[in-house]
Amino acid sequence: MTTSPFAEQNPGLTGADLALAAASAAAAVLPSVDPLVAAGAQPGNEHVVASFSGAAITELDGARTGRIAVLVGDELTGALASSPIDGLDLAAATQPALDAIAATLGASARAAQTVSLDLVLSDLGPDFTVVPLIGAGIAASVLIQDRLLVAAATNAAPEAPFAETLPPAPSAPAPNTPTPSTPAVAPVETPAANVTPLPTRGIEMLHGVDMEVTVELGRTRMTVRDLLALTPGAVLELDRAAGSPADLLVNGRLIARGEVVVVDEDFGLRLTEIIDDSAAG
Structure with missing residues (x-):
């Protein structure tokens, strides 16, 4: 192998x-x-x-x-x-x-x-x-x-x-059993003003998760015959008028709309509307 x-x-x-x-x-x-x-x-x-x-x-x-x-x-x-x-x-x-x-x-x-x-x-x-x-x-x-x-x-x-995957806690020494001496170490106190903030919780712990973001200009339906007949130069008519906003989808769910722009020779999307749950449904 x-x-x-x-x-x-x-x-x-x-x-x-x-x-x-x-x-x-x-x-x-x-x-x-x-x-x-x-x-x-x-x-x-x-x-x-x-x-x-x-x-x-x-x-x-x-x-x-x-x-x-x-x-x-x-x-x-x-x-x-x-x-x-x-x-x-x-x-x-x-x-x-x-x-x-x-x-x-x-x-x-x-x-x-x-x-x-x-x-x-x-x-x-x-x-x-x-x-x-x-x-x-x-x-x-x-x-x-x-x-x-x-x-x-x-x-x-x-x-x-x-x-039992965690290591067992150390057992206490038997009575009258001498133990090696350990140098005394003074406890370190942390001033109240320097207390470390609580760790991030809730939805914030997911901030680093990657999501698939897609911009959709429009859709259309075609028969298999028409799909197989496509050639370079063919034009598909979409279900959206020219100038209409494009959809922004995250993992397939509509969350916003906007207008397509060009940024340094790359396409971009300027958001014009955030879709709430009721509108998205």
Whole structure:
């Protein structure tokens, strides 16, 4: 099997190492209030979906074919629910993360699809690796089919419930057991005037998500016969009069209208009207 560019640059990687690298790439671009860090990879099991509220999955093309998924919590699904743009759904919000995973694996991701949590495991199959993404808590999780990884770890730990992915808390020393002395360090107090502002929340956490923006001059309907008869130089009559405003669509939804202008030899759109929900419907 062809190795991914990341694996070629880092010889000796195990499947768990590659899964962790792919999850780290996803953590860098997945919308989140707090910075995300990929925790240790482990064999997937039926417990992985218990702590999440949404899931997106995609197929990979290229040297590797298979499926990967991202699970997210209430923070992201809540922000999406409050979005004024209907086209901004979980699939669109997680596409950059899925693309980053695919690139690390040496493949490309197709368009993501939002799926119900109870279908994720059946879509992936029984053999997959899970890597939790940690922020203030377990904010998300990356799921990768084992056959997509460079090599399966031969000494993987026994399968454990998802809640056990975090390292255990250090145990208290036994009574009368001497402990190494540690230099005392004075606590550092932060002045009230220098308190760090609260992190961005709600819809603002989605500001970095890419959206497909289209300007539409007009539409028409044609028979297959007329469509096949098109030749260079043919003129199509659209359903809009000359001088009428063009439509601005975001992920296929009408949000504004304006007039077409030329900016430095490129076309542009000067907005003249913002469409509210009632008018768009």
